[in-house]
Amino acid sequence: MSDRRAPRQTFVGAGLFALALSACTLLSAPAHAADAAKPANGLQSLAELDGKAPSRRQLNVQNWKTAEGARVLFVEAHELPMFDLRLTFAAGSSQDAGTEGLATLTNAMLNEGVAGKDVTAIAQGFEGLGADFGNGAYRDMAVASLRSLSAADKRQPALKLFADVVGKPTFPEDSLKRIKNQMLAGFEYDKQNPAKLGANALSSKLYGTHPYAFPSDGNAKSIPGITQAQLRAFHAKAYAAGNAVIALVGDLSRSEAEAIAAQVSAALPKGPALPAPAQPSEPKPGITHIDYASKQTHLMLAELGIDRNDPDWAALSLGNQILGGGAFGTRLMSEVREKRGLTYGVYSSFTPMQVRGPFTINLQTRAELSEGTLKLVQDLLADYLKTGPTQQELDDAKRELAGSFPLSTASNASIVGQLGAIGFYNLPLTWLEDFMQQSQALTVEQVKTAMNKHLAADKLVIVTVGPKVPQKPLPPPTEKPADQPLGVPEH
CATH class of the missing domain: 3.30.830.10 (Metalloenzyme, LuxS/M16 peptidase-like)
Incomplete structure (x- = not known):
């Protein structure tokens, strides 16, 4: 709440x-609502960017x-x-x-x-x-x-x-x-x-x-x-x-x-800072199913990720953006929705906290295709950890990050949120600029190494919520799926 x-x-x-x-x-x-500062010389056309990332507030x-x-x-x-x-x-x-x-x-x-x-x-x-x-x-x-x-x-x-x-x-x-x-x-x-x-x-x-x-x-x-x-x-x-x-x-x-x-x-009351909770223990991998009357099944996959001060955060953030952290064009969205029409949306995320927060993958699909879809997602994660991103995927992710980065300081409300998080997690005052510089300098091998350091395809804790129904084989991948798309959110 x-x-x-x-x-x-x-x-x-x-x-x-x-x-x-x-x-x-x-x-x-x-x-x-954003209250963006008005620039001295307004941008008249997107063409003025000429391929460059938008300027950002210092x-x-x-x-x-x-x-x-x-x-x-x-x-x-x-x-x-x-x-x-x-x-x-x-x-x-x-x-x-x-x-x-x-x-x-x-x-x-x-x-x-x-x-x-x-x-x-x-x-x-x-x-x-x-x-x-x-x-x-x-x-x-x-x-x-x-x-x-x-x-x-x-x-x-x-x-x-x-x-x-x-x-x-x-x-x-x-x-x-x-x-x-x-x-x-x-x-x-x-x-x-x-x-x-x-x-x-x-x-x-x-x-x-x-x-x-x-x-x-x-x-x-x-x-x-x-x-x-x-x-x-x-x-x-x-x-x-x-x-x-x-x-x-x-x-x-x-x-x-x-x-x-x-x-x-x-x-405020007088008193000291409270200690952070202890680090969590590694969970036991496995699948838990919750019966729920529906035409669709929710698929939720997770494992322990990182805390907020982990030095690999820039590499993991960019690696996740390629896997499933963005919208269209991610590995998961391309293979699960665009080529097979199995879901309305599939997303992955790291949520770093005071101690190890979760890495999650979430989607929902038609109940009779849920087992095949789950295996597909597991296989996609395993393959991504094995091969890492391509150079083109990494370049595109860096460009997208550079383009969206100015939004983090576009309004006073966004800035005050950044400052609160920097102070709460005891990050450097230059954290925003540091994050950007680290991200833009990453190589394919560094992203692959970081993802494999913190994730493993055989450590997933999985929960499925939906009905138990006879399963059907998945449709083959195609550029134009016959059903486009399945798994429209019910709630």
Whole structure:
């Protein structure tokens, strides 16, 4: 759950990822409307690019720590009279400590009440100032964001309200009952959602007893028993200043940014950063089938991937883009949809997190072709690991990355998301440029080596969701499949 209009961690490579966060797979991660800076000399025609990658915004990232220990990352951007503020806490479901759904419920309750204001008054307060509040909770992190006009008469009251909401929520009982009921209704809906059933089973099989194994939203047994006292205790520990990264982008001077960061940090509980979860153990490969009445079968394949600081991330990101991380033209899409018409879409992704996140392949196909389609996908992965990408595939992927890379800094909202992730995962301030340079320098052999280092075709954990029906042989590959395409998403 809980993506209450918060900007997703949009990370180049990861988020050309889901965002992946994503992803109704193993990680949950929507962006605000873009507010691109207006260039001094506008592009009049695509022909002006003349084969070159579009120019991208150069970021001067400033950083410091508040007196309470929060890390701050700041980029001045005076093109628009507004600013974006994003707080990122190590307060995701990996910190639930056995009370599943506690992190999500705590985050969902932030803007339900503060001293003297209920949820309606809080919403009206932000709206009356032209400000926008967002929040969300995921596996690793929880976030709270504010977008506001930068003029002092709007900025200051918006910041005061934001600081109260994030730092001093009251967790009112009536709101707690309402949100619990909403979550319980969601669990009932999930029983009719084969993709959700499969994703939850895949997480469990892949991670066992590790915190990443459990749904971030909790379940119908855990949510009803969570109390106000538990919410307050979790907030005091996980929303502490020492556990926070403050990202700021917008029409602010350094002194104004320092004042904002100090105000927000001082409003938070006092406390240190929380440790990351332990690394997960290797799972046992195998196939789990969930019976579900349908004309189609969901196929979900996974194995443990990498953590966010792995030095092979650039090579893996580009390698996955060629395998199944893009749209049309990937190995998987070409062979499974375009040549055989077996699915509407097939996608692969790495989701690096604080510790080893998942590598996944997802698709759905006609039930009577599910076994053959699954074997085809497994064979395609095995062949790709054996042969690696072609030089042409690598060149095309580099060109595509260079063309889409400017989107990572096209708006203040996208930049503040990047800064939050850089701070949260303790990446270098130059990470965006470093990633681009590393990606463009990669060779075919380096990509192949990295993919084989971290993936193996015989280590897949597989979950299928659909009916048990007699199987039919797959149609042969052709440039014009007779059925085009199968496996249109049902949910």
